[in-house]
Amino acid sequence: MQWIGPGDASYDEQRALFNSMIDKRPRLIGSCETTADVKSALDRARREGLEVAIRSGGHSVAGQSTNDNGLVIDLRAMKGVEIDPQRRRARVAGGCTWAEFDAAAQRHGLATTGGRVSTTGVAGLTLGGGSGWLERKHGLACDNLVAVEMVTADGRELRADDSQHQDLLWASKGGGGNFGVVTALEFALHPVGPTILGGLMAWPGDAAAQISRAYRDWADVAPDELGSGLVLLSGPPEEFIPPHLQNQPMVAIAVMWSGDIAEGTDFLQPLRFFEPDLDVVGPMPYAELQSMIDDPPGLRQYWSADYHDTFPDEALELYLEAGANRASPITQHLLLPWGGVLSDIDEDSTPLAQRHARWVTHPFATWEDAADDAANIAWVKDYRAANAPYTTGGVYLNFIGDEGSERISAAFGAKLDRLAAIKAEYDPGNIFAGNQNIQPRVSA
Known part of the structure; x- marks a missing residue:
């Protein structure tokens, strides 16, 4: 265990x-390497009356992995990935990132649904649900979660699986870090890669209306093997981007095909009919695709999201208008198709509500200067307000910041009461409140 405080040289970095x-x-x-370290950190928080936050990757856009004047249980030093290729199982330590998990599993041609950004923590993403390129074929990360090990608020070490503490395992499949400090996770794995069909196609911004309509209709009937996303953005000044698209508005389609490469190539032909100015879709390592859209840390972020059962022309017009009027050139405006296995899984198998949703809009504001905070936050909020008539009212919490208790209720629906009862059993004092917080149910 290493304790780091304001007087230490590494404090600001950490x-x-x-x-x-x-x-x-x-x-x-508290930089923890072992379960004993986690217990020690919780003991100290109790003794000194400190609020607790848990950090695995630090990608929470709402900043829920830190606090002011409290204690952060930092799991990033808790590493280790064990792959059992015969059973197709993975055991992952609580501080691992998706890059570390994917690299270990891909040595055996295996994977499970992971985050689209490889530096994201495995634990945080999974506990919040776990959206990724493989979700339409293999479900969310939480759908592949078969066990968790955690330290609870009272210092107990528990394992939750299909034979013990089943309620805690269920709650961990999307209920967030509300129930304890997760020190290890076990996943079911699937044959994926190591080579898949993936990459990016892009066109100038003035083609956005045509390409977006074509994409919507194409992706809406796609096989489960297709993971994809539409994004309105400015072309980054990268070597692989054609010069005439760099720093200019463009529309792009990210593609990940997890099935037969020849079949995937054929399925892409309707997009290639539109002659993309950039086409770097081809056979590539799955682990490379997983890091393709990694963003650097240190930028200012404000994100939100909404579910849609359908995405009619009227909703598409609003999406395009918002994309054309982004407050920052490095902001991205995403449209993601759900469906497939993600919506076929039993609604009651996880806490997540509205798994039937077909689309997710994800305004993803990113900028550099604090003076631009108000403009960028307003861009997200204005789009959500205009978009509201076409949404279901549901939301995936990993895609949003701190938007209040109503949005938490929208994410879980009628299952929130069951989560509150489980919270009351394992964390009645709400020690783990630094998250999309579920209040423990108060007994009569």
Whole structure:
């Protein structure tokens, strides 16, 4: 165990998060390598009356992996990935990132649904649900979660699986970090790669209306093997981007095909009919695709999201208008198709509500200067307000910041009461409140 405080040389580096809007100063950061370290950190928090935050990757856009004047239990030093290729199982330590998980599993041609950004923590993403390129074929990360090991608020070490603490395993499949400090996770794995069909196609911004309509209709009937996303953005100044698209508005389609490469190539032909100015879709390592859209830390972030059962022309017009009027050139406006296995899985198997949703809009504001905070936050909120008539009211919490209790209720629906009862059993004092918080149900 290493304790880091404001007087230590590494303090500012250790407290920094992916979202630079979050600038909090914990009294202590406990860098944990073992379960015993986690128990020690919780003991100290109790003794000194400190609020607790848990950090695995630090990608929470709401900054929920830190606090002011409290104690951060930092799991990033808790590493280790064990792959059992015969049973197709993985055991992953609580501080691992998706890059580390994917690299280990891909040595055996295996994977499970993971985050689209490889530096994201496995634990945080999975506990919040776990959206990724493989979700339409293999479900969310939480759908592949078969066990968790955690330290609860009272210092107990528990394992939740299909034979013990089943309620805790269920709650961990999307209910967030509300129930304890997760020190290890076990996943079911699937044959994927190591070579898949993936990459990016892009066109100039003035083609956005045509390409977006074509994409919507194409993706809406796609086989489960297709993971994809439409994004309105400015072309990054990268070598692989054609010069005439760099720093200019463009529309792009990210593609990941997890089935037969020849079949995937054939399925892409309707997009290639539109002669993309950039086409770098081809056979590539799955692990490389997983890091293709990694964003650097240190930028200011404000994200939100909404579900849609359908995405009619009227909703598409609003999406295009917002994309053309982004407040920052490095902001991205995403449209993601759900469906497939993700919506076929029994609604009651996880806490997540509205698994039937077909589309997710994800306004993803990113900028550099604090003076631009208000404009960028307003861009997200204005789009959500205009978009509201076409949404279901549901939301995937990993895609949003701190938007209040109503949005938490929208994410879980009628299952929130069951989560509150489980919270009351394992964390009645709401020690683990630094998250999309579920209040423990108060007994009569």
